[in-house]
Amino acid sequence: MDELSPSNGTDQPQPQPKTSLWCPRQLVFSPYSRLAEASNKSHTLRVVVRRPLVARLTKDIVETYQICNSQFKYSEELNPKRYLTSPSTGVLNDGYDNVNSDLILNVNYVLVNSDTQRRYIVKDVLGHGTFGQVAKCWIPETSSFVAVKIIKNQPAYYQQALVEVSILTMLNKKYDPEDKHHIVRIFDYFVYQRHLCICFELLDTNLYELIKLNHFRGLSLSIVQLFSKQILRGLALLKDAGIIHCDLKPENILLCTSVKRGEIKIIDFGSACMEDRTVYSYIQSRYYRSPEVLLGYQYTTAIDMWSFGCIVAELFLGLPLFPGASEFDLLRRMIEILGGQPPDYVLKEAKNTSKFFKCIASIHDVENREVSAGSKSAYQALTEEEYEARELKKPSLGKEYFNHMNLEAIVNNYPYRKNLPKEDIIRESQIRLALIDFLRGLVEFDPAKRWSPFQASKHPFVTGEPFTCPYIPPPETPHVPVAQNMRVDHHPGGGHWFAAGLSPNIPGRNRVAVHNSPHFQVVPYSHANSYGSVGSYGSYNDSTGLGSSYGSYGDTSNMFAYYSPVGPSGMNMHAPGNVSMLGSSPDARRRIIQYSHGNGLGVSPSAGNFAPLPLGASPSQYTPPSSYSQVSTGSPGQYGPTSPARGNCHGSPLSKMAAVSQLNRRKNWGYPGGAQSQENPFSHWIGQPTDGTNSSQVEGNSQLLSSFPSHQHSSSNAATWKQQRGGSSIPAGYSAIQNMPGSSSLGSNIQYSQITGMSHDKHEGILSLPDPGDWDPNYSDELLLQEDASDVSCITTELSKAMGLGSAEPLDGSGRLNHWSSTNSNMNFQRMKFCARVGSCFERGRFLHHRLEF
Numbered sequence: 001m002d003e004l005s006p007s008n009g010t011d012q013p014q015p016q017p018k019t020s021l022w023c024p025r026q027l028v029f030s031p032y033s034r035l036a037e038a039s040n041k042s043h044t045l046r047v048v049v050r051r052p053l054v055a056r057l058t059k060d061i062v063e064t065y066q067i068c069n070s071q072f073k074y075s076e077e078l079n080p081k082r083y084l085t086s087p088s089t090g091v092l093n094d095g096y097d098n099v100n101s102d103l104i105l106n107v108n109y110v111l112v113n114s115d116t117q118r119r120y121i122v123k124d125v126l127g128h129g130t131f132g133q134v135a136k137c138w139i140p141e142t143s144s145f146v147a148v149k150i151i152k153n154q155p156a157y158y159q160q161a162l163v164e165v166s167i168l169t170m171l172n173k174k175y176d177p178e179d180k181h182h183i184v185r186i187f188d189y190f191v192y193q194r195h196l197c198i199c200f201e202l203l204d205t206n207l208y209e210l211i212k213l214n215h216f217r218g219l220s221l222s223i224v225q226l227f228s229k230q231i232l233r234g235l236a237l238l239k240d241a242g243i244i245h246c247d248l249k250p251e252n253i254l255l256c257t258s259v260k261r262g263e264i265k266i267i268d269f270g271s272a273c274m275e276d277r278t279v280y281s282y283i284q285s286r287y288y289r290s291p292e293v294l295l296g297y298q299y300t301t302a303i304d305m306w307s308f309g310c311i312v313a314e315l316f317l318g319l320p321l322f323p324g325a326s327e328f329d330l331l332r333r334m335i336e337i338l339g340g341q342p343p344d345y346v347l348k349e350a351k352n353t354s355k356f357f358k359c360i361a362s363i364h365d366v367e368n369r370e371v372s373a374g375s376k377s378a379y380q381a382l383t384e385e386e387y388e389a390r391e392l393k394k395p396s397l398g399k400e401y402f403n404h405m406n407l408e409a410i411v412n413n414y415p416y417r418k419n420l421p422k423e424d425i426i427r428e429s430q431i432r433l434a435l436i437d438f439l440r441g442l443v444e445f446d447p448a449k450r451w452s453p454f455q456a457s458k459h460p461f462v463t464g465e466p467f468t469c470p471y472i473p474p475p476e477t478p479h480v481p482v483a484q485n486m487r488v489d490h491h492p493g494g495g496h497w498f499a500a501g502l503s504p505n506i507p508g509r510n511r512v513a514v515h516n517s518p519h520f521q522v523v524p525y526s527h528a529n530s531y532g533s534v535g536s537y538g539s540y541n542d543s544t545g546l547g548s549s550y551g552s553y554g555d556t557s558n559m560f561a562y563y564s565p566v567g568p569s570g571m572n573m574h575a576p577g578n579v580s581m582l583g584s585s586p587d588a589r590r591r592i593i594q595y596s597h598g599n600g601l602g603v604s605p606s607a608g609n610f611a612p613l614p615l616g617a618s619p620s621q622y623t624p625p626s627s628y629s630q631v632s633t634g635s636p637g638q639y640g641p642t643s644p645a646r647g648n649c650h651g652s653p654l655s656k657m658a659a660v661s662q663l664n665r666r667k668n669w670g671y672p673g674g675a676q677s678q679e680n681p682f683s684h685w686i687g688q689p690t691d692g693t694n695s696s697q698v699e700g701n702s703q704l705l706s707s708f709p710s711h712q713h714s715s716s717n718a719a720t721w722k723q724q725r726g727g728s729s730i731p732a733g734y735s736a737i738q739n740m741p742g743s744s745s746l747g748s749n750i751q752y753s754q755i756t757g758m759s760h761d762k763h764e765g766i767l768s769l770p771d772p773g774d775w776d777p778n779y780s781d782e783l784l785l786q787e788d789a790s791d792v793s794c795i796t797t798e799l800s801k802a803m804g805l806g807s808a809e810p811l812d813g814s815g816r817l818n819h820w821s822s823t824n825s826n827m828n829f830q831r832m833k834f835c836a837r838v839g840s841c842f843e844r845g846r847f848l849h850h851r852l853e854f
């Protein structure tokens with residue numbers, strides 16, 4: 001404070017000259033006194049003086065005040081409430097909830113698990129999703145931070161969130177007790193103020209934000225490899241458990257705060273389902289949506305492998321591989337970039353084939369598979385005009401931002417880091433060939449041929465072995481039937497909760513006692529489908545005794561049942577008054593309906609009248625009621641999944657709500673049900689051929705790369721990578737070589753592109769930095785200005801330092817993040833985390849001020 005007020009060398013308040021414009025009231029603060037400060041707390045002086053002014057006026061304000069007035073006492077109770085939830089007006093649930101059914105949180109709001117009396121003190125909001133808010137909370141008891149997902153106070157969200165609890169509990173406890181498979185840990189769950197709260201380990205930035213912090217330039221191949229390996233471990237676990245994540249995307253993969261740098265974890269199992277209970281057809285975020293889901297074909301864990309392939313490509317390229325502005329656009333991009341189309345057996349069976357394809361063979365040919373057996377398909381993708389004629393609306397098409405329209409050219413022509421030595425370019429080009437081969441096995445149209453996590457994990461791109469020829473995967477290990485595989489060994493709750501045929505296995509009074517839920521009431525219900533008796537197929541529990549009977553939950557003395565259209569797997573049974581439901585037949589099943597009006601049970605007036613959701617899909621991903629659809633549950637077909645159980649599907653009334661409530665960071669980026677999904681987020685900066693020709697015509701010629709071993713799919717024309725925007729473009733020249741520390745291994749593929757004018761890139765188009773402001777709906781320059789400019793400008797430098805560059809060299813226009821390094825300092829990592837939060841503020845502006853409180 002020495003620069004704020006002169007010291008007179010005494011600690012007494014001094015009369016101020018009349019000419020002074022402002023002075024603190026004498027009784028409150030005395031002017032700053034260096035002597036007083038020194039005599040009081042010399043260590044404080046040191047700390048305060050060295051801290052930046054902003055820190056002293058924010059984070060250190062209490063100390064600053066105390067320096068000015070030793071009598072000053074800080075009292076938290078006197079603080080005005082600082083709301084973290086928006087809107088913060090309480091209109092539902094006795095004023096606890098806002099209009100969106102979100103619990104209105106403020107800093108230091110306390111969530112209590114009434115069972116254990118554990119208190120979770122809200123400190124910040126980490127994110128929003130379809131299901132509610134995720135808050136960073138402090139547990140005084142353990143002196144640790146956790147992430148608590150506070151689910152909206154609506155029955156459908158409530159119930160679907162229980163699926164997340166069940167699946168994660170099972171994955172954590174049964175399949176990954178040692179936490180080695182990169183799946184987020186669930187610690188606790190409870191109901192507070194009619195909100196289901198799920199407590200997770202606290203994680204850090206997600207991969208989308210990481211890419212964004214790097215200005216949408218790709219990460220180095222070593223990091224891509226590092227992340228790929230970990231995601232595959234997670235997917236292998238899911239496959240073993242027979243679980244489909246259904247919403248794998250960069251946003252749902254988070255860096256860990258743990259000491260192990262570069263560790264990531266998969267989150268958000270709110271859309272997950274069991275492989276043998278694939279109920280919904282409208283799943284996966286659009287950019288990461290598999291062809292079989294898009295076409296309405298039956299699906300398996302292979303859809304996560306497709307998403308994984310899209311993620312790997314995006315990590316490398318910095319941009320989504322298939323940023324379809326609509327499903328038509330998505331399919332068009334897949335076909336163009338991959339050079340093929342879904343196999344005929346899928347097209348023949350899929351529900352939506354006629355929306356995107358026309359049949360060009362005779363019915364007889366199709367039926368008898370004569371055409372599909374040959375090289376020519378019986379189906380041809382509709383042109384834009386044909387689609388419009390059929391659907392009576394123009395398909396939404398996004399602009400191209402890769403100047404190459406095939407996978408090989410896109411990857412091969414991605415700019416190399418500047419100043420990379422020639423030998424490193426050659427080495428990296430080899431790894432890129434491995435990457436292409438790897439991606440080919442993942443973004444494979446045929447789900448039956450798509451590699452499993454096990455097969456993919458043996459690929460040279462992942463193992464780091466030299467890549468010499470196209471990879472032939474080892475045979476897949478036999479699949480253990482899900483029903484056998486998913487039994488849990490203990491039932492502390494005395495039964496099972498069964499929205500997903502799963503058991504939360506967490507006992508307790510307030511353990512989401514469904515029968516006590518404000519959202520449900522029991523009514524007799526007769527289900528048409530008979531799936532056998534209680535305790536039959538798919539139970540997670542020992543099929544003995546009442547407590548382990550199929551679909552039960554809570555104490556064995558309390559069984560209710562509620563209906564889910566998937567058959568017994570959707571039955572949540574609770575027997576009031578010790579009425580045993582053991583061995584109940586379908587006609588004994590009951591359905592729980594929601595009170596549709598105020599009933600003293602705390603149902604939000606806005607909640608509507610929802611039937612409980614069956615398992616397995618995010619509310620954001622349900623098929624709109626007008627077009628309820630279900631993946632065919634009939635015969636699995638020759639390549640179909642082996643699961644015998646495929647239930648009927650009802651759509652969800654949530655779809656419209658979800659569309660409105662989508663607060664995802666990339667809310668226009670291909671999310672199912674997204675209200676603005678027709679808008680192309682890249683429309684302003686996505687590159688277009690500068691000469692007005694079709695992108696496929698502007699392919700340049702890479703002298704260097706053309707000498708590399710060619711891949712079976714590679715284009716002979718090495719095409720041009722180009723990202724273009726407005727006038728602020730810079731030429732994307734040939735990436736010259738720069739030696740980086742530790743460049744002897746995969747980690748050497750750190751790329752900073754620089755224009756050098758080397759021959760093979762001289763035809764390159766224009767490269768410019770994509771600006772999130774051009775497409776990110778939540779971005780604003782004002783928000784940017786609110787931050788400390790130096791913090792912002794240093795993001796990429798600090799991030800790359802934090803990730804182990806060991807160099808302060810900034811990333812240039814096409815630079816790429818470097819590999820992780822053990823020399824990375826914790827300070828840098830902290831800095832990175834701070835920067836990451838700043839980055840996230842750009843998108844979620846209204847939380848900016850919260851983020852500054854670090």
Ligand SMILES: Nc1ncnc2c1ncn2[C@@H]1O[C@H](COP(=O)(O)OP(=O)(O)OP(=O)(O)O)[C@@H](O)[C@H]1O
Binds near residue numbers: 126130200204270618
């Ligand atoms: N364990 C965690 N640690 C830190 N942040 C987290 C954690 N879990 C979630 N978040 C943050 O909260 C955001 C929303 O979480 P999540 O994806 O689980 O919610 P959701 O409602 O299921 O979202 P979606 O709409 O994608 O289905 C995440 O993108 C992430 O930024």
